[in-house]
Amino acid sequence: MFITLEGIEGSGKTTQIVHISEFLESRGYECVLTREPGGTKIGEKIRAILLDPESKDMDPLAELLLYTADRAQHIKELIIPSLSTGKIVLCDRYFDATVVYQGFARGLDIALINSLHKLALNDLKPDITFLLDLPPETGLSRAWKQIDNGTRVGHETRFEKEKLSFHKKVRAGYLELARLEPGRFLIIDASKNENQVKQQIINALREKCLK
Numbered sequence: 498m499f500i501t502l503e504g505i506e507g508s509g510k511t512t513q514i515v516h517i518s519e520f521l522e523s524r525g526y527e528c529v530l531t532r533e534p535g536g537t538k539i540g541e542k543i544r545a546i547l548l549d550p551e552s553k554d555m556d557p558l559a560e561l562l563l564y565t566a567d568r569a570q571h572i573k574e575l576i577i578p579s580l581s582t583g584k585i586v587l588c589d590r591y592f593d594a595t596v597v598y599q600g601f602a603r604g605l606d607i608a609l610i611n612s613l614h615k616l617a618l619n620d621l622k623p624d625i626t627f628l629l630d631l632p633p634e635t636g637l638s639r640a641w642k643q644i645d646n647g648t649r650v651g652h653e654t655r656f657e658k659e660k661l662s663f664h665k666k667v668r669a670g671y672l673e674l675a676r677l678e679p680g681r682f683l684i685i686d687a688s689k690n691e692n693q694v695k696q697q698i699i700n701a702l703r704e705k706c707l708k
């Protein structure tokens with residue numbers, strides 16, 4: 498099974514993915530935790546370029562192709578081999594992030610993004626996607642607090658530095674994707690505290706995949 502977590506900056510994906518993995522492992526499932534960009538050695542190098550605030554003049558098409566390159570490596574090296582040995586892959590961001598950030602927010606053609614995914618990545622889609630939804634004002638203030646207290650990486654802030662209007666488009670984009678694919682997306686209210694968010698996710702997992 499392939500499960501992804503999506504949401505704006507500061508939505509708590511990185512914390513919740515650990516809770517999901519602990520919950521599933523306590524029930525005997527073997528999980529692989531990974532993330533995009535990153536997730537492989539080559540991917541980590543691509544991540545450094547993508548998230549460096551000094552890359553602020555990156556062309557949106559170059560950005561799209563770097564995320565796609567990261568994903569191509571990730572799918573081949575880690576995701577497919579893990580799925581084919583029966584593991585649950587838990588991924589912090591995946592293709593929906595490209596549709597939303599490069600498509601809805603940067604304005605690249607979504608048909609182009611979808612066809613690139615079909616051509617280069619065999620259209621591999623998650624079985625379940627948790628959308629951790631909250632207002633961007635709340636998410637960004639959480640993210641900057643974590644950057645200031647050192648619990649979030651300070652040299653990976655290219656997207657946190659985008660305007661509020663950008664983050665509003667990201668949130669609206671995610672909600673639109675969830676509306677289009679209600680069978681795959683589970684919307685979680687991420688404005689609640691860590692434990693309450695964890696409970697919502699675990700309840701959804703119990704209902705949706707552990708029957």
Ligand code: TMP
Binds near residue numbers: 532548591599
């Ligand atoms: P994160 O690992 O802290 O979530 O940071 C990854 C950043 O990269 C985040 O701001 C969203 C952005 N991103 C895209 O713009 N497109 C993508 O396809 C992915 C996977 C992430």
